Amino acid sequence: MKTELVENSGSLLENHTHITSSFDLSKGSNDGVITKLALDNVLNHSIKGFRKNYLNEKNLNVINGMGVTLGDSIIGINALDCIKKINKNIQITLIRPATCHSYVEEIYSIASNLIDRLEYMPYDIKRLRRDAVNIDIGNQLYWHDFNNLEMHDFFLKNLGVDFESIPDNWKCNYWLKDSLPKDANNKNQYVLFCPKASTSLRSIPERFHYQIIDNLYTSFDLPVHGFSPITHPMYKDISKMCSNTADFIKAIAHAQHVYTCDSSALHVASGYDIPTTCIFTAINPVLRSRYYKNCKSIYIGDEITQNLHESEDPAIIEHVVSRFEAFYEKI
Structure with missing residues (x-):
């Protein structure tokens, strides 16, 4: 695969019909036509900046979120938690790479109270609703902001949120203790x-x-x-x-x-x-x-x-x- 596709700041399109990721393609062979994802109904902050008032939105589709490692995923899910705090009724669909390690994928099951629907690539572009907010946040390692912004702020900004308006205590991954509470009977000291x-x-x-x-x-x-x-x-x-x-x-x-x-x-x-x-x-x-x-x-x-x-x-x-x-x- 060409370097410009491997290092693309966003997702890819396979045979002009299905959204895929460079991560998934790196795990197997592919003989299809691979291009950069560029659709008029898909936002990508690395291509063109945008802001969203999530109080006014009903559906959010996050494409290629929230990373392929456990740490990135925890922080990325925290950004979704912030959006849910802004609008508890918004329906969030997360479209993920299909080949991540199971221990990474497990965190998305743990976060099922924040993610209304979990889908996997390749993903048919016809399934993207035009009345939803569709945001591509894929391959973040190659985004300019990834080396310049604190990670919570990176995810918030690239989901269209004014990260400077978000309270600091919203950026601590507290969604974890809500999704997986501590055992009050565990008295071990270590x-x-x-x-x-x-x-x-x-x-x-x-x-x-x-x-x-x-x-x-x-x-x-x-x-x-x-x-x-x-x-x-x-x-x-x-x-x-x-x-x-x-x-x-x-x-x-x-x-x-x-x-x-x-x-x-x-x-x-x-x-x-x-x-x-x-x-x-x-x-x-x-x-x-x-x-x-x-x-x-x-x-x-x-x-x-x-x-x-x-x-x-x-x-x-x-x-x-x-x-x-x-x-x-x-x-």
């Missing part, structure tokens, strides 16, 4: 260690895990649970106990403190007001955790890693390791 992100670039290297776990136990005088195979007398690896997204979220929701990297755990913790320490290696924290009042954000990146979203390049990963070494030597 600190949670979540060192893994969707890319090595943002993950905490395993060589530092023992030191971190040891420091957490010393600081909080609580057992440490987490998602690392490291052996420590006061640590429990709960990876096998969290076989699905709901279990992962519950483990975070019941923690006394979360220590993590730039990952979905950060966004889940905010949704339950869990005090969090987050290490950022590449993306400026102001673009991810600006509205998370209980988060201590620590940036250890530099000009080599700045604004990189993913990388498995050995030289870059080794550089990231050196940044962690310099940071943990000071602790």
Whole structure:
């Protein structure tokens, strides 16, 4: 597939009839004619800016939302929650890529109280109602705003919402505790260690895990649970106990403190007001955790890693390791 299609700031059209995504096309072969999605009844903020007063709208179709990772999805769904707060009666249809990992898709089932209908691509353009607001928000990694706006603001702006008018406390992912309430009978006391992100670039290297776990136990005088195979007398690896997204979220929701990297755990913790320490290696924290009042954000990146979203390049990963070494030597 041509680079201009892979990096298109929006969705694609297959054989001029069905909406698809570069993500889905990258997962399989396709012999059809692929073009950029450009229809007069589909809005795309990266092509032409727009605003919508959702008090006056009845139906919203979001095309190719809200990302292909768990963290992006949590924040994207939060934008839908804001729209529902503006107009509780609006009907929201979400049209998604068909090939995302099941643990990502599970978050959309958890958010069923906010998403009235969930559809998957390829999606026949004839099904798009002309009396609905149809917004393409696909392939956001390649949108200019994605590297310049805080993520909640990015999704709100590109759904036509004046993000500056939205209260800060609407941008904390509180929809999570409404959709998946905490268990009031869970009295376990522990600190949670979540060192893994969707890319090595943002993950905490395993060589530092023992030191971190040891420091957490010393600081909080609580057992440490987490998602690392490291052996420590006061640590429990709960990876096998969290076989699905709901279990992962519950483990975070019941923690006394979360220590993590730039990952979905950060966004889940905010949704339950869990005090969090987050290490950022590449993306400026102001673009991810600006509205998370209980988060201590620590940036250890530099000009080599700045604004990189993913990388498995050995030289870059080794550089990231050196940044962690310099940071943990000071602790």
